[in-house]
Amino acid sequence: MTDKTDIANLDKKWILHPFTPIAEWEQDTPVVIVRGEGSRIVDDRGNSYLDGTSSLWVNLLGHRQPEIDRAIRKQLDRIAHTTFLGLTHEGAVLLAEELAHHAPKGLDRVFYSDNGSTAVEIALKLSWLLRRKDHPGASRFFSLDRAYHGDTLGAVGVGGIERFHSPFLPLAKESLKAPAPDCFRCPLGLIRERCSIDCADVAISAIRQHAPDLAGVILEPRLQAAGGMIVWPEGYLSRVAEAVQGLEIPLILDEVATGFGRTGAFFACQLENVTPDFLCVGKGLTGGYLPLAATLFSDHTYHRLREDPGIIYHGHSYTANPLAVAAARATLRALSDGEYIPAIVRKRNIFSRMERQLKALPQIDNVRSIGLVFAFDIFPDPGRKIPAERNLMTLIEKQAQSRGLIIRPLRNTLYLIPPLSVSDNELSDMGDILLASVRKAFRSG
Numbered sequence: 001m002t003d004k005t006d007i008a009n010l011d012k013k014w015i016l017h018p019f020t021p022i023a024e025w026e027q028d029t030p031v032v033i034v035r036g037e038g039s040r041i042v043d044d045r046g047n048s049y050l051d052g053t054s055s056l057w058v059n060l061l062g063h064r065q066p067e068i069d070r071a072i073r074k075q076l077d078r079i080a081h082t083t084f085l086g087l088t089h090e091g092a093v094l095l096a097e098e099l100a101h102h103a104p105k106g107l108d109r110v111f112y113s114d115n116g117s118t119a120v121e122i123a124l125k126l127s128w129l130l131r132r133k134d135h136p137g138a139s140r141f142f143s144l145d146r147a148y149h150g151d152t153l154g155a156v157g158v159g160g161i162e163r164f165h166s167p168f169l170p171l172a173k174e175s176l177k178a179p180a181p182d183c184f185r186c187p188l189g190l191i192r193e194r195c196s197i198d199c200a201d202v203a204i205s206a207i208r209q210h211a212p213d214l215a216g217v218i219l220e221p222r223l224q225a226a227g228g229m230i231v232w233p234e235g236y237l238s239r240v241a242e243a244v245q246g247l248e249i250p251l252i253l254d255e256v257a258t259g260f261g262r263t264g265a266f267f268a269c270q271l272e273n274v275t276p277d278f279l280c281v282g283k284g285l286t287g288g289y290l291p292l293a294a295t296l297f298s299d300h301t302y303h304r305l306r307e308d309p310g311i312i313y314h315g316h317s318y319t320a321n322p323l324a325v326a327a328a329r330a331t332l333r334a335l336s337d338g339e340y341i342p343a344i345v346r347k348r349n350i351f352s353r354m355e356r357q358l359k360a361l362p363q364i365d366n367v368r369s370i371g372l373v374f375a376f377d378i379f380p381d382p383g384r385k386i387p388a389e390r391n392l393m394t395l396i397e398k399q400a401q402s403r404g405l406i407i408r409p410l411r412n413t414l415y416l417i418p419p420l421s422v423s424d425n426e427l428s429d430m431g432d433i434l435l436a437s438v439r440k441a442f443r444s445g
């Protein structure tokens, strides 16, 4: 039997972790997670933590959700996996129908894959296949600064986070970009009251200028999560979408982070009545249990692709994995039955209280939220708006961990994205711990 310290040491011997500074990881004592329940995860020493990031935005209805557990077990008694190349299965067909039911009207065809990046790759490829028919030279995409659409090379090309994407950009095809509509760090110096209009106009005029070259426009509707929890001003999405679709350029909305209720609507694009040409979903689709993603589009698009090229040379070994599909169907059922999305309005009162408390700290600014996502920025010297350095953010993260909350700062931004099933008390506790951790870091910093 391997003991607790062995696991930590063996990890360092055998594993390279994603998005984790290697030398820091070697110095650290890793937290070894052994189980979870609801909003909590528990380590091998018996410490229990509130999961403040929903395990990086995937867990939707809590850990060990009974209906999802049951659905996976039931599927295991039938079959774990067969290929989806040339075969099909009941769960995948019914899930496609259920996804179409929840999506904006008209998105009634589904192409499955197994993570957010691949859902985006497929959208990029299909978008280009459509567009090249009338515009053979149109092979560039348009996206936003600080966009995050995943780590595969197509997704890197449309990505806009300097430190994540620039190392691999020589391997990818870089998109054309407009500034992100970030009201707090406005790159255009716009007046707040008009910002959604003026900011959208900047993107629209760039899109118009390059329209003949564009194979598609890809956006994260209403919330650019990895880019720093940028909450868009209302109206920006619908204005840009209208212009893009008016130019007959395919519009791809990446709802990998925002889908399944996180922003207060089933899909964020529904907040502004936008129906994209391609809708990418992943993460919360299986309740955070198993890797599954989907790219949705219209029947009209399906028929155009049927004509030409007639076959899509893209797919993955685990496409439409039956266990993941069973988890997804149980998640959608529980999400629809459980009043989770309507309850967000009430839970947001807790955010209002958190905002009032945080605003009393001079080092905190840019408090923002959408749906069940809450974020703010840290500026150690309140007089000068210089973003906090990594060591301070790590100190806050460790403080939170020692008090029983898992968070993961994004540069100088702290955020909470709890599972939608979080109780009011748990959400209040998350806010209290976050506040205490920031206070403590400033006392000791």
Ligand SMILES: Cc1ncc(COP(=O)(O)O)c(C=O)c1O
Pocket: 115, 116, 117, 118, 120, 148, 149, 150, 151, 220, 225, 226, 254, 255, 256, 257, 258, 282, 283
């Ligand atoms: C908006 C968005 N798109 C795509 C991805 C990539 O998803 P995955 O990590 O499952 O490949 C992410 C991941 O954070 C995301 O937030």
